[in-house]
Amino acid sequence: MSDDKLVIGGREFNSRFILGSGKYSLSLIEAAVNYAGAEIITLAVRRANTTDSENILDYIPKGVTLLPNTSGARNADEAVRIARLARELGCGDFVKIEIMRDTKYLLPDNAETVRATEILAKEGFVVMPYMYPDLNTARDLVNAGAASVMPLASPIGSNKGLATRDFIQILIDEIDLPIIVDAGIGRPSQACEAMEMGAAAVMSNTALATAGDLPAMAEAFRQAVQAGRKAYLSGLGRILTRGASPSDSLTGFLHD
């Protein structure tokens, strides 16, 4: 299991926990990264502070891969523009596509997300689209050139956990790209469960940002993600069902 790497866009990562950077003080970012063991951190390009006083890039430790996101984009064209800006700003080729045209629930627009993915993948971006877990959309994203698929567990920022569990499982079973569960994960146990299901990684932000002790919660998430991954690789054990009694033999007819 020591050579178990998360591979996205040809890049290898040891950590399977992706950290969001919003909703908490920039001064805490370094601690969060360290305690969470995160190697990827997101950055909302459109929402980043543009004054000189507080530049988030100054707070992100070296060696961590920046994952700029297109949060705030309302359609594919805006997302594409934000992604190109991020690259110009020196944020690298990774981009997480977030397209929401709903300000209440912030649910992603799958159709626009596919469109943006296709454009950006052709431009050489490593595209990681955030999406509502729908199998057909996931297949469209694969065909559009996505490097991973990031289904939501429940509405972003809600901390409600794996409300879409069964549909995420379908994506894990059917899609050959890494499935990264993103949005809605509120507790380490939920992150652990997603990993046990076979998710390639978990991304979380609000759960840490709203915790009593952010660094401690970051560490709890790291441990939960590692435990879930290990359980998945070990092969979960059998479950004894109660009350299952063998009916008449089905195989009595076999001979020769």
Add this chain to the structure above:
Amino acid sequence: MDNNFFIDSDKLSDSALAKKHRLESDPSVRSDHMAYLPDMEHISSDIMDRVLSEMNSFDYNKYTGLDVRRALTHDTCSVEDFKALLSPAAEPFLEQMAQKARLETQKHFGNTVYLFTPLYIANYCENYCVYCGFNCYNDIRRMKLNMEQIEHEMKVIADSGMEEILILTGESRSKSGIEYIGEACKLARKYFRMVGIEIYPVNTDEYRYLHECGVDYVTVFQETYDSDRYEQLHLMGHKRVFPYRFEAQERALMGGMRGIAGSALLGLSDFRKDALASALHMYFLQRKYPHAEISLSCPRLRPIINNDEINPLDVHEKQLCQILCAYRIFLPFCGITVSSRESAQFRNGIVKIAATKVSAGVSTGIGDHESKYTGKEADSAEGDEQFEINDSRSFSKMYSDMSGEGLQPVLNDYLYV
């Protein structure tokens, strides 16, 4: 003990016999079975490499009872679980596998069982496949039905109540060309609601043409997925080209076909590896073409005319049942066909566990439906059979037997549009 496949006919000329013996004994005179012939379309696909690499690395002796138990409790069966279910370690769990398989079958298909019948329209063949009754060196009565005769056969079959037909030929492009088959399929559309074909593999545009003629389903048997063994069994002819055959189903889907079916012929090689490869072949195709309907068969080797010793070696009914349960658990939505190669008793049992489709009123000969269905003596020539069938129940007998088993016979569930 391997089968002895090499049978010499005393009707062969000295030169033909000499060539046959050379092919059998000297691999260097045989063509490269991995090289496409000039007219063969070469599509871009990684499915064959994926299937073969999984199969080659499949070490079925490493699995234990614990692996099997674990596989049986998982909600979704992974490739690794499937391998455990195919392993010798799973043999003591056959009853539990059957229980789980039955649940999956019922979840996806209820109590339905589909009935169909094959119609062989020609048995000319240009291949030398050593185990097959149609092989070009085998001394059998050859025949190719004309359109009038085909229509007559179809009428006889349709009168019995059958609505789905599978049209078969020997593998001879020169004797049974695409247009001949296409015309037969157009006729079939008049008498049947569902038309499938099991013919020599063709190119995408030819599958498209056949689809336009009314065909919806393409069955191609890979025989064995072990390419070295394949080379030893298919000594001459187009069928010798392993990758072209492997990619037939994918070309059929690219040509617009709704569904595809395939399998190895169990008993030719290591059956556990062949079963793994058969299922993975369909599994990867379904992942790449999610709209495709996929189906697996499970033919075992049978005796043929002039060689009644051929048998499926170590694939006994128990092993066959294990394979079918594993197929069902791994691919719950997949059609599974059990042909008349198997006994009535086996087919009655397996439709309650895993199979979803059985043939009835079967003849693997040419132009003999009337004599077989009505007992009326044939007033014209008949062509010999591809292999000996086991279960000879008529359509009506099968219909009532399946109803008697508590199953609902279904004659068709799809309209060609």
